[in-house]
Amino acid sequence: MLILADENIPFSKEAFGHIGQVETFNGRALQNEDLKNANILLVRSITKVNESLLKDTPVQFVGSATIGFDHIDLNYLQKHNITFSRAPGCNAISAAEYVVSSLLILAKLKGFNLQDKTVGVIGCGNVGSRVIKRLEVLGVQCLPHDPPLQEETGDTKYVNRDTVLGADIISMHVPLITSGKHPTLHLANKAFFEKLSNNGIFINTSRGDVVVENELLYKLKTQPTFNAILDVWENEPNIDPELLTLASIASPHIAGYSLDGKVRGTEMIYHALCKDLNIAPQWKALDGLPKPGLLSMSFSENIDNADLLYQAVTSCYDSRDDDSLLRQTVIDKKQGLSFDGLRKNYRARREFSCLQINLANDKVEISQQLSQLGFNTKLL
Known part of the structure; x- marks a missing residue:
């Protein structure tokens, strides 16, 4: 069984390798002739999945590791009994x-x-x-x-x-x-x-x-x-x-590009395919996930709550980093960078839940606020 997977779907070979042979592709460059022997197609939102792509191919399952489905011709898939699954909420x-x-x-x-x-x-x-x-x-x-x-x-x-x-x-x-x-x-x-x-x-x-x-x-x-x-x-x-x-x-269409979110997308279409093929899942999403670059932060009791919140959020994710890279790419035309290149080579950004915030014992209110934002907090 040949499985074609977008190169920006993380852990595709680790997850789907026990089901069939996994080959990756550039999501904007995929053509009909690339699918002549493919049984499974795994895409992201940049690939238009329609008759011109799928006609006269053996594809029987299309999985999109994304929330949306505007890139999918659902009528064509239904008409040709091609199973479709996506990953709502993953990112x-x-x-x-x-x-x-x-x-x-x-x-x-x-x-x-x-x-x-x-x-x-x-x-x-x-x-x-x-x-x-x-x-x-x-x-x-x-x-x-x-x-x-x-x-x-x-x-x-x-x-x-x-x-x-x-x-x-x-x-x-x-x-x-x-x-x-x-x-x-x-x-x-x-x-x-x-x-x-x-x-x-x-x-x-x-x-x-x-x-x-x-x-x-x-x-x-x-x-x-x-x-x-x-x-x-x-x-x-x-x-x-x-x-x-x-x-x-x-930024270059990366708001939902946390590693956690992308892996959730892989996991959701992986389980959907296993169910469709009636096989037991073997891959676990947490397997192989790298440790976050920043595991914890500690703040003194003297810091203002607004400053604490700002530092915690921007230490975990600062959108100015992506802003700077995109401007270098498009405006400064920095050699070796491109819009799609920034997405393909996106860093392993982690979500707030991967960061522990250590706080002074009297920081109860901001601790609760940070917890509700998704951070792990600990009063010392």
Whole structure:
């Protein structure tokens, strides 16, 4: 059995090797002829899986180690009895931590108190709900907006479009949907940005195509106090260098790229394939995971809680590191780097849960706050 796996799916050979022969591929370069002998296809979001890719191939299982499925032609798979599995929620913690880190950094750079801002969260599924939970732990008022979820649940907590666009900060966490009652393609358009505060902040970690980038560019160029935190872009990997220049924080589609999140994605499609083939799983996700570079931090009783929080978060993940590398790649055209190269060679970033925070015995409140953000805390 031949298993083709995207080169950016971690531990693919370790996990799937007992099932069949595993070969890896470049997710943007995969073609139909590459699949002539493949039984299993494992992808990430950059590979379009449709008739042109799968026609006249023996592929019987497609696994996507990602949350979304806009890159998958589900109708074609169903019509040809090809099993499909994905990994909803696998990188949600990582993406939420990216938002928290970026907002704390921007607040420090721009000199505002995050607790004084309202955050409109558009899309309240796996990622959006975790963003809300973490921001509320920090004392930030969140305005959730998710028409499909509101219709499904009848929950009155969701606010309407006008209300959410009145927030100080907008954070996008929607799937890319091109048709139907609630399409998200170009959801953030001219009318959208016209409603946002000229002093506002726009965050997008969902999909680049939910934004009309020319309208975002216009907002940034005409309103110098408007800020954008961008992890996803139209036309990836060929992103707009002008938009990159104007963004406050920018990164190469890696918000959900913690090692923990990617391994969860591998684990989820691995178990789905084992179930489909009716074989017992042998690989355990924790096998072979490297130790975090930073295992623990200790703080004295004299440190201010806000400074402690900032240091803990940014020591675990600082989005300025990814921002700097992306600007070197696109603007400075640094030799040997590329948008996809940054993703392929991404460091082993670990989530907050991998870091233990040691605190003075009287730091009970901040200890509870850090625990709710995902850190392991210990009062000494």
